[in-house]
Amino acid sequence: MSATTENEAPTERQQAVLDAVLDLLVEGGDQLTMTAVARRASCSKETLYKWFGDRDGLLAATVRWQASKVRAGNYDRQKLDAEALRDSLEAFAANWLKVISSRTSIALNRVAVSHAASARSNLGRIVLDNGRFAIGERLKPLLEAGRAAGLLAFDDAEEAFRSFFGLVGRDVQIRVLLGDPLKLSTAAIERDSKHAVDQFFTLFEAGGTRPKIHSL
Amino acid sequence: MSATTENEAPTERQQAVLDAVLDLLVEGGDQLTMTAVARRASCSKETLYKWFGDRDGLLAATVRWQASKVRAGNYDRQKLDAEALRDSLEAFAANWLKVISSRTSIALNRVAVSHAASARSNLGRIVLDNGRFAIGERLKPLLEAGRAAGLLAFDDAEEAFRSFFGLVGRDVQIRVLLGDPLKLSTAAIERDSKHAVDQFFTLFEAGGTRPKIHSL
DNA sequence: TTTGAACCGTACCGTACGTTACGGTTCGGC
DNA sequence: GCCGAACCGTAACGTACGGTACGGTTCAAA
Incomplete structure (x- = not known):
């Protein structure tokens, strides 16, 4: 388990997953199911849960990831x-x-x-x-x-x-x-x-x- | 069917239902299930669907009802x-x-x-x-x-x-x-x-x- | 008194989705 | 070459909830 605590930086692979979450979110907020994320990011749901704990953890990591990209x-x-x-x-x-x-x-x-x-x-x-x-x-x-x-x-x-x-x-x-x-x-x-x-x-x-x- | 089109004013009974929706909404947004509304308002789900069409119709009627109360x-x-x-x-x-x-x-x-x-x-x-x-x-x-x-x-x-x-x-x-x-x-x-x-x-x-x- | 419309309460159905489990594959370390 | 960890894909489970069906009750009109 990683990237669930707010201090660890996501690995490159995890960043790709979080970008997939952002894509799905932009395409329509209700499309963000764990299955859709797994399919879009070509990873397994088991991995999602291992890395981010649960759905809320995935969302929190996504928010932090986007914030780290936007900081000027x-x-x-x-x-x-x-x-x-x-x-x-x-x-x-x-x-x-x-x-x-x-x-x-x-x-x-x-x-x-x-x-x-x-x-x-x-x-x-x-x-x-x-x-x-x-x-x-x-x-x-x-x-x-x-x-x-x-x-x-x-x-x-x-x-x-x-x-x-x-x-x-x-x-x-x-x-x-x-x-x-x-x-x-x-x-x-x-x-x-x-x-x-x-x-x-x-x-x-x-x-x-x-x-x-x-x-x- | 009534109160679904934006022009009809809700009856007194319907207003009580909409107030129940507002109550549930304030208590926590995720508690707003059709079953919970029916129970809180002491009405049947069948009536809810008859009056408001579907869940979105109920929400729309609630928003309009609240707006009508707030207009100064x-x-x-x-x-x-x-x-x-x-x-x-x-x-x-x-x-x-x-x-x-x-x-x-x-x-x-x-x-x-x-x-x-x-x-x-x-x-x-x-x-x-x-x-x-x-x-x-x-x-x-x-x-x-x-x-x-x-x-x-x-x-x-x-x-x-x-x-x-x-x-x-x-x-x-x-x-x-x-x-x-x-x-x-x-x-x-x-x-x-x-x-x-x-x-x-x-x-x-x-x-x-x-x-x-x-x-x- | 009869009748039927409106409504209540509840049981039921179908589905979507979060979560878990599992077999198969890749790959780095020994 | 062998082992185990990490991971993929998919199937399966449990549940919550939107929506429907139905029997029972109230009540007003005829």
Whole structure:
């Protein structure tokens, strides 16, 4: 038995299995049966149970595997001027929008939400820790650096981040989770990210000389 | 057969059945079996199928029933000064936060998200239409009245509403859907609503003389 | 009083799926 | 070459649940 505890990294063969799970999940959440996974990954069900314990263990390993693929670099740079801060925030926003609107993320969030309804597994917490809270922990140091550099003004980095989160995500995540055929092109993500960062600066820029921005 | 088409209102007996569904749903999403509903509502399964067609029909009727209970009044008033606009926006925000953090709404959104994964029913669309889009259609007239009264400045009411939606909801909905034990007291909802409306005015107030607000 | 529609409770059926068991194959170590 | 571990493919098991059938009861209309 391996890959069931959250610390062990899956072997290459196990990664192939987890990618098969992701494929099936994207193709339709209800197609994810153990038999289908075994067939798609060309492995036996016995092996699945040996490696992952049970169905929930397989799902948890899949979530962690996807999270490890999506983790982007930390945007810590030496000189932080207004331009660099804006670029980093826009990069954060664009990356986040790209992730939450991807078919893989939608499928994983759906199964995690489903499991959260019956508290028999901790999939929801895993997704939260690798999504919402992970990006929070990566973004807050940047916000605090911006404050230290005299570019931003706020009392609580957590609250500032939550505002940023809301300005960027808006209604996107709930809409895609509920099946709204919302398509976010790369250009739209770029534009929405800039817009959100503009709004964020309007709310939190230190000094307050920047004119307000209303339209796209 | 009745209550299956979206226009017929459920009879009193049927409402009792739908309330039983809501109860079971809140107690744990996986407990919602047709047998459990029949037992809880003291009715026969045959009646359930006669009234609602199948399991999905029962769920759809439940969503519509809950939506009909939650619909609040429209905030259209004659004289719209800055104070009235602010009050109305805060009332909208507080009501929305209260709804999305309620156990009933969480449970219903979870089953709708689950169903959206396998496109065999339109629960997701029903929830979107009665939630996200319903509040949008109710709020946009208020925003446009505010603009007509010279209190707000924006190009697109839909975009302004989406910003409002993000500032109010932030990370609340995804967190509760994923099982985060986030508790929103009435006082917290009140405070967060005021804060969100403050931020909204900072972004969209016409004229722009208001000082920016950073802290809680 | 009769009758029939509506409904309750329960037994029943078919199926899907998680889980286990097992025979056969591959392959690295001795 | 031999052994055992790991693994594949498939069959089998148990159960949960959606959906149906049916006998018994209530009750209102004729």
